[in-house]
Amino acid sequence: MFYRQYWERQRQLSGLRWCRGRAGAMAGAGYGAFSVLVKKFCLNGGLRLTRAVMWGGAAFLLIPFVQHTQGIIWNAATVAALSGLVLLPTVLGFYCTTKALNALSAAQVQVSELSEPLFAALLAWLLLGELPQGGFWAGAGCIVLGIALMNGLFDACVGRKKRR
Structure with missing residues (x-):
């Protein structure tokens, strides 16, 4: 009995992992395509582009919100939390990304x-x-090394000219 439950649970989780993997791949592909298209069509990153994309995203997210409406208790804590989620990572991050695309390659x-x-x-x-614990530090090192290699920070040490 225990083994049957265990394998049934593993089967359910593997299906969930597959869905997450597909969703992650689609999100990454969409984000990469956006970065390339911003460069291709010479869209100047700024508040105008940020506002347009944020309104498009809000309209897109309105569909599941309307389908699954639940009461929201509006108070100062809720508004502060939502404002923090909107302003810091979303708007500021997107603004910085579109501005960086003007100066750097999409990659x-x-x-x-x-x-x-x-x-x-x-x-x-x-x-x-x-x-942070465990493998965070190894991952952090790989991230920093990848950023340094991609941006040619070690080229000066080796004597190569910077790529453009």
Whole structure:
């Protein structure tokens, strides 16, 4: 009986992992395509583009919200939490991304944005007192090394000219 439950649970989890993997791949492909298209169509990153994309995203997210309406208790804490979620990571991050696309290649911007977990860990440490454990440091080292390699920071040490 125990083995049957165990394997049934594993089967359910593997299906869930597959869905998450597909969703992650689609999100990554969409984000990469966006970065390339911003460069291709010479869209100047700024508040105008940020506002247009945020309104498009809000309209897209309105569909599941309307389908699954639940009461929201509006108070100062709810508004402050939602404002923090909207302003800091979403609007400011998107604005910085579109501005960076004006100065760097799409590949360099994508690799540089891999540093997001490092900043999230830093904020978690500063604001919540959480300390990273385990493989975080190995992952952080790989991220920093990847960013350095992609942006040609070691080219000067080797004597090669910077790629453009």
